[in-house]
Amino acid sequence: xxxxxxxxxxxxxxxxxxxxxxxxxxxxxxxxxxxxxxxxxxxxxxxxxxxxxxxxxxxxxxxxxxxxxxxxxxxxxxxxxxxxxxxxxxxxxxxxxxxxxxxxxxxxxxxxxxxxxxxxxxxxxxxxxxxxxxxxxxxxxxxxxxxxxxxxxxxxxxxxxxxxxxxxxxxxxxxxxxxxxxxxxxxxxxxxxxxxxxxxxxxxxxxxxxxxxxxxxxxxxxxxxxxxxxxxxxxxxxxxxxxxxxxxxxxxxxxxxxxxxxxxxxxxxxxxxxxxxxxxxxxxxxxxxxxxxxxxxxxxxxxxxxxxxxxxxxxxxxxxxxxxxxxxxx
Amino acid sequence: xxxxxxxxxxxxxxxxxxxxxxxxxxxxxxxxxxxxxxxxxxxxxxxxxxxxxxxxxxxxxxxxxxxxxxxxxxxxxxxxxxxxxxxxxxxxxxxx
Ligand SMILES: [Fe+2]
Ligand SMILES: [Fe+2]
Numbered sequence: 001x002x003x004x005x006x007x008x009x010x011x012x013x014x015x016x017x018x019x020x021x022x023x024x025x026x027x028x029x030x031x032x033x034x035x036x037x038x039x040x041x042x043x044x045x046x047x048x049x050x051x052x053x054x055x056x057x058x059x060x061x062x063x064x065x066x067x068x069x070x071x072x073x074x075x076x077x078x079x080x081x082x083x084x085x086x087x088x089x090x091x092x093x094x095x096x097x098x099x100x101x102x103x104x105x106x107x108x109x110x111x112x113x114x115x116x117x118x119x120x121x122x123x124x125x126x127x128x129x130x131x132x133x134x135x136x137x138x139x140x141x142x143x144x145x146x147x148x149x150x151x152x153x154x155x156x157x158x159x160x161x162x163x164x165x166x167x168x169x170x171x172x173x174x175x176x177x178x179x180x181x182x183x184x185x186x187x188x189x190x191x192x193x194x195x196x197x198x199x200x201x202x203x204x205x206x207x208x209x210x211x212x213x214x215x216x217x218x219x220x221x222x223x224x225x226x227x228x229x230x231x232x233x234x235x236x237x238x239x240x241x242x243x244x245x246x247x248x249x250x251x252x253x254x255x256x257x258x259x260x261x262x263x264x265x266x267x268x269x270x271x272x273x274x275x276x277x278x279x280x281x282x283x284x285x286x287x288x289x290x291x292x293x294x295x296x297x298x299x300x301x302x303x304x305x306x307x308x309x310x311x312x313x314x315x316x317x318x319x320x321x322x323x324x325x326x327x328x329x330x
Numbered sequence: 331x332x333x334x335x336x337x338x339x340x341x342x343x344x345x346x347x348x349x350x351x352x353x354x355x356x357x358x359x360x361x362x363x364x365x366x367x368x369x370x371x372x373x374x375x376x377x378x379x380x381x382x383x384x385x386x387x388x389x390x391x392x393x394x395x396x397x398x399x400x401x402x403x404x405x406x407x408x409x410x411x412x413x414x415x416x417x418x419x420x421x422x423x424x425x426x
Contacts (some may be wrong), residue, residue, distance in 0.1 A: 039396050089376070096373050100357040103339070109359055110336045166356070240361075313334050315361035322362065 003304070004056075004124060004287065006213040013229045030231050035161040038104035046230055051107050052121070054163055058098035059116045059123035063297050065091045067131040068140060076134060083180050084137060090177065094170045101162040117302050125283060126213050128291030129205070135188050135195070139202035141181015143210040143248065149174045150244050151214070155232035182251070189255040196256075203252065204260045208278040214241040216280055240271060245273050339388040340366040342373075344380035352384050363387075 016024055023043055029036065036042055065088045072088065075081035101107050103229035115121040126144055131137065152174065156167040188199035215237040218224035245264075252259050264275045285291070337359040343352035355374050360366035366385040375383070394402060410416050419426050 037396070039393070041396070086376075089372075093373050093376065096358060097356055103357070108336055116409075309334065312337060312361075315365060316335065316337065319362035319365075 004122070004213070008047050010034070013225050027229070030159045034159075035164065036159050037161045045226070046232075047105050049227065049230070050160055050163065050232055051102055051105050051224065053227075054098055054102040054166075055104075055107070055112050055115070056123060057096045058102060059110065059121055060127065061091050061095035061098060062116075062299060063123045063127045064144075066096075066297055066300055067129070067293075068137060069126055070131050071134060071137050073136070074285075075137075078305075080184075087177050087180060090173050094173070097166040097169050098163075101160075101166040105161045113305065117298070117305060119289070119298065122287060123297075124213060125286045125291065126209050127297060128286050128293045129209050130293050132205075133198050133202060135184070135198035135202035136206070138181050138184030138188055138199065139206040141177050141179075142185050142251070143181075143203075143206050144213070145174055145177040145181060146248060147210050147213045147244050149178060150240050150247075157231075157234065159231035185255055189257060199255070200257050203257050207260050208282075210280045210282045211241055211244070211275075212280075212286075214238075214244070242272055245275050249273055337361050340370075340385045341388050341391060342366075342370045342386040343386070344370075344374055345382040346380055347378065354383065355379075357388060360385075 014023075016027060016118075019027060022041060024045075026042060027034075036046075068084060068088050068091075072081060072084055075084050099112060102112060103109055112121070116123070127148075131140065150170070152167055152171055156164055156171055158164045158167065185199055185202075187194045188202075190196075191199075193298075218237045224233060224236065228236075248263065249259055261276045263274065265274055267274045286294070338361070339357055340360055340363075341357050342355050344355050345352045358366065358369045359374055360369050363385060366387075367383055370383045370385055374380070406412075
């Protein structure tokens, strides 16, 4: 998902009776549904894993502003422009809520930024695809935010208090994002032939990348089992992907659009849709840096950081000067 | 990347609309209190979440340690008579 490839440390889940007393008490608190707070003792692996997961999630929110930011100046009406601007601003906020949750684990904000810019931390593969037409703004809100919601709603119950609280704030804001996207899709799908074509084309390009957002199948992954035992992952990737397909297909039908999967069909026996797997080679290629926009996205973030340096330096110098003059900032 | 020192961390407290007390909502980075207030407005009150904001530099906060939970809070456990439900009042008395 927004944290697609976070591998936990360790080798599978240790049974309770093999844990030392401290670790065992910790696991029992989690099993009882207790929240872990920043100053509480926690296993090293739990801390490291969370830093990677929350950090990757935060980076995804920040980099995720770019594909939509691409269309702010070209939105078709002033109202659409204001809405898109508000949506993108929310994503900046989501990044900030998450960075502050990660910071409670002892990593600094600047360190996290540095790891993103150095390519040592990842962000969701979905943001390495280009947004070519206005209909893509609809598809992104509808599908990408839709997939994000699917993952974020259960994470409101995650075991780490600051992460769970950040998720509660984020979830309150996400529904607007998906609805504004679907609203764009409805307009386009009911518009001229050319507009309808654009809507279909956007769905064609974003369908499989959206399914990839949930990450590869993790049925047999020990990493994923450990994360689930720690309650920092609440569902398997396949569960969430299935849920997303089941929810989204009827919405596409409502729009009169065709999901670009010839093998998609309702399965009466299972009570859910059968569908094709995305191309996982493409996924691994994109996540390792070779997607259509990886270089551009990272360069844009680097430039934003570098261009902002004089502002940060200036503000610090100003604060230091006022402090030395004994002026309280009022 | 510049190696400038990091902007300090501030904790943000917001008073909601309903005459409640200020409540901790999260943190942010800013050079000084003035900038912290402005950032808090943008990050934490985009949807009328509050009518008043407090910002406090995180370094200024003294917190109790999780290990002190016992000595700090356990003594209250044995003082059940501090709760009104400790006392049985006859029904004839009505509400009290
Ligand atoms: Fe978001
Ligand atoms: Fe969103």
